[in-house]
Amino acid sequence: MIRQGDRLLAFLLRNATAFLFVAAFLAFGVQAPAFLEPANLLNILLQSSSAAITATGMTFVLLAGGIDLSVGSIMFVSAALAGKVVLGGGSLALVIPIVLAVGIACGAINALFTTRLRIQPFIATLAALYMWRGLGLWITRTRAMNLPESLLQVGTARPLGIPAPIFIFCAVLASAHLVLARTPVGRQIYAIGNDREAADKAGIASGRVIAIVYMLSGLCAALGGLVSVAQLGAVSPTFGNQREFAAIAAAVLGGTSLFGGRGRVFPGTVLGAVLIQTVENGLVIVNANPYVYPLIMSAIIFVAVFTDSARHARLSRLSRRYIRPWQAAAHRVETANSGEEGKQ
Amino acid sequence: MNEDMLLEYEDIEKSFFGVRVLSKVSFALRKGHILGLVGxxxxxxxxxxxxxxxxxxxxxGHIRFQGREYTAASPADAFRQGIGFIHQELNLFTNLDVAENIFIAGFPVRRIACIPWIDARAMRARAEELLGSVGLAIPCDTLVERLSQGERQLVEIAKALRLSARLIILDEPTTSLTARESERLFALMKELQGRGISMIFISHNLGDVFRLCDDIVVLRDGLVVDAGPVERFSENRVISLMVGRSLDHYYPPRATVPDEEVLLEVSGLSHPGIVEDISLTLRRGEVLGVSGLMGAGRSELARILFGLDPYTRGEISVKGLRMPSGPSRAAIRSGMAFLTENRREEGLLMEASVADNIALVCLPSFTRTPSGLVDSASLKREVSGAASKLRIRSSSLDRQKVRTLSGGNQQKVVLAKWLLSGPSVFILDEPTRGIDVGAKHEIYKIINDLAGRGAGVLLISSEIEELMGMCDRILVMSAGEITACVERPEYDRERILRFALGRKPV
Structure with missing residues (x-):
């Protein structure tokens, strides 16, 4: 039956990331039993926390129908600044607020570009990508910085017995989830991503909401950069390079639509970020040829984007206007039952 | 100054791109009345x-609302002042649930730790109450994408009632509703009226207007031609006021008659929910009209014929060749031209020059063979030839942006664009919509000219008079079906309108 095939396809599309996840675990677990050891699994979580924090910020932007290509560079600027302040004798209590403020400021500039100057977010944040990277290189004089013990505490501390990166990651995740699901701004982000024009007509202050979204993205990127630098213990000139793509990939893998208005940070974006890290980790453990990494990563991103556009095409079919509504009702129910995601 | 008046328009004027759309419009709406706006x-x-x-x-000009000078800076501003607006295209967010849609611009909140959290319980309770008042019995956490058009309409009204609106504007609210859904909407409108809410009701369905409204305002070419209580009007009078001119001199006569040769043949064309069992033939030199009310499926049929939308059953052939169901490039190659209803969005590149727009379709035929580059000299010659043939009034073909042209001239640019590709079948969807009388006349002459030179023209129009003046035969559509084919000797406005109102199963 065609319809059954259709339903199966819809099911696969909806759960593509979960299938990839299971497949990755099975494949690596069979090839290298060390992969499944608890120590390694914890390691995967530790390694993915920085990316997951950044991807959470990205999810906000994508939900509102925008994109933020500058997050990798924001990570770099904030890490470089953190390094400078710590090397100059600043305490951790001073570093953290400075870094977070810088992240918000970078996001505010992105927001200014896109809402006030009405530049396409893709172009505006692409320009910002070069701008912040340039600023970071200027701060570091294009030299790698090795950082003192005090900053590494952020990576090694264990509040409530949980490693700090995972703790921060869970805190970010929980607050992001609550904001998106339970606050007016959160729901308005979904509305703007669904239909910007209708949002304006409905009286939503779209400009303000979009500004918030970019500032949150900047904040998350700065926090992600801080976590990452604390784990690495050094800032190199390529720090944060191309992390924007990992962040977008994680969000889209988690079911957030590049077309806006659909997606969730939990479980979506978290799952996406952890999946990417799982595959990277697994490839190292099974001793894969390093040249294969980018190929596999690109295949995963392709799957994510492909499922997103397939889903989007299905949805636009559903929202068509019908001339003969009594036929359309049956038609629509049929298509809807064969699988669309539930409540966001 | 009358105390009973809720709303008064006084000498309101508006122009777009130099074209006057409203001139000195004045009328008044009483408290608790429903005003039908027709034209x-x-x-x-x-x-x-x-x-x-x-x-x-x-x-x-001035507007007075509730006895005070009224201006609205934004839709939100209008809403706060007590005016709810239900647009023809609904402004609902399909990814959110019903309650969230109702409160999207003003959630009830509770502050915990200085952060405003949505008070979900209060929101749901109030939403249930509003849904109850519009008679919609669905759980308020249903996603809007799961609702039918009629249910969505009621959600829009519930939304408008959130801030106790004094006036609700309904712009063509029934176009995508079933008969039963429309009845439900009308009952609700009567009930809201009973609660003292005034409404402005825009509809092409005069029967509905006469049933529901207390007052009627007839607009023609941006002027109020008549206004008053509904008792003063009859349907026929409204129609003649809307049209306001005699047909005889208005439509230029055509010297030629249709050939026997069939250019376009369609049989049994269907797509679920859109069109059903459409069959038609278009002959050489013929102008075939397609009539129907807003939402009868005329534009949808045109899009399917031109290959922009898919179809599931039936056949389309052009000059005996069967067309594949697919992208419109096949249609263009086989000699079809399509002028869209919405030229601002579909037919033209508004920011490009007149010349670039005209050249758009025929570009491939002006490429030099080995290099693949465009032969711009001969292209330019052809473009200016087409522009002068259609008398496009433009200060500079190369430099003037299409956006700055008047509506009539924009329409001619679209026609010129297609003329250059030498098509034999023209599908013209509302070619004279929103353009002034003089430009309309020129478009009519161009249509006659096309038919005279052996093209077949499928003319879609909402103006029955236009079709009667221009066409050899008129097909009437209703609810996605062809309900009649009227030949010239049987032309009669009422007859066509009756077919257009057609059957709508309940």
């Missing part, structure tokens, strides 16, 4: 209510 397409109805709804601003 042909392009008469200025939407502009009139968009000013009220804060979507656009007027150029001159």
């Amino acid at each position: 042909e397409n392009g008469a200025g109805k939407s502009t009139l209510v968009n000013i009220l709804g804060g979507v656009i601003s007027s150029d001159a």
Whole structure:
């Protein structure tokens, strides 16, 4: 039956990331039993926390129908600044607020570009990508910085017995989830991503909401950069390079639509970020040829984007206007039952 | 100054790109009355209510609302002042649930730790109450994408009632509703009226207007041609006021008669929910009209014929060749031209020059063979030839942006674009919508000229008079089906209108 095939396809599309996840675990677990050891699994979580924090910020932007290509560079600027302040004798209590403020400021500039100057977010944040990277290189004089013990505490501390990166990651995740699901701004982000024009007509202050979204993205990127630098213990000139793509990939893998208005940070974006890290980790453990990494990563991103556009095409079919509504009702129910995601 | 008046328009004017859309519009609406706003397409109805709804601003004149001078800076501003606007295209967010849609611009909140959290319980309770008042029995956490058009309409009204609106504007609310859903909407409108809420009701269905409204305002070419209580009008009188001119001199006569040769043949064309069992033939030199009310499926049929939308059953052949169901490039190659209803969005590149727009379709035929580059000299010659043939009034073909042309000239640019590719079948969807009388006349002459030179023209129009003046035969559509084919000797406005009202199963 065609319809059954259709339903199966819809099911696969909806759960593509979960299938990839299971497949990755099975494949690596069979090839290298060390992969499944608890120590390694914890390691995967530790390694993915920085990316997951950044991807959470990205999810906000994508939900509102925008994109933020500058997050990798924001990570770099904030890490470089953190390094400078710590090397100059600043305490951790001073570093953290400075870094977070810088992240918000970078996001505010992105927001200014896109809402006030009405530049396409893709172009505006692409320009910002070069701008912040340039600023970071200027701060570091294009030299790698090795950082003192005090900053590494952020990576090694264990509040409530949980490693700090995972703790921060869970805190970010929980607050992001609550904001998106339970606050007016959160729901308005979904509305703007669904239909910007209708949002304006409905009286939503779209400009303000979009500004918030970019500032949150900047904040998350700065926090992600801080976590990452604390784990690495050094800032190199390529720090944060191309992390924007990992962040977008994680969000889209988690079911957030590049077309806006659909997606969730939990479980979506978290799952996406952890999946990417799982595959990277697994490839190292099974001793894969390093040249294969980018190929596999690109295949995963392709799957994510492909499922997103397939889903989007299905949805636009559903929202068509019908001339003969009594036929359309049956038609629509049929298509809807064969699988669309539930409540966001 | 009358105490009973809720709303008064005084000498409101508005122009777009130098074309006057409203001139000195004045009328008044009583408290608790329903006012029917009628007029042909392009008469200025939407502009009139968009000013009220804060979507656009007027150029001159005053509005008084609830006894005070009224202006609305934005739709939100209008809403706060007690005016609810239900647009023809609904403004609902399909990814959110019903309650969230109702409260999207003003959630009930509770502050915990200085952060405003949505008070979900209060929101749901209030939403249930509002849904109850519009008679919609669905759980308020249903996603809007799961609702039917009729249910969505009721959600829009519930949304408008959130801030106790005094006036609700309904712009063509029934176009995508079933008969039963429309009845439900009308019952609700009567009930709201009973609660003292005034309404402005825009509809092409005069029967509905006469049933529901207390007052009628007839607009023609941006002027109020008559206004008053409904008792003063009859349907026939409204129609003649809307059209307002005799047909005889208005439509240029055509010297040629149709050939026997069939250019376009369609049989049994169907797509679920869109069109059903459409069959038609278009002959050489023929102008075939397609009539129907808003939402009868005329534009949808045109899009399917041109290959922009898919179909599931039936056959389309052009000059005996069967067309594949697919992208419109096949249709262009086989000699079809399509002029879209919405030229601002579909037919033209508004920011490009006149010449670039005209050259768009025929570019491939002007490439030099080995290099693949465009032969711009001969292209330019052809473009200016087409432009002068259609008398496009433009200061510079190369430099003037299409956006700055008047509506009539824009329409001619679209026609010129297709003329250059030498098509034999023209599908013209509302070619005279929103353009002034003089430009209309020129478009009519061009259509006659096309038919005279052996093309077949499928002319889709909402103006029955236009079709009767221009066409050899008129097909009437209703609810996605062809309900009649009227030959020239049987032309009669009422007859066509009756077929257009057609059957709508309940």
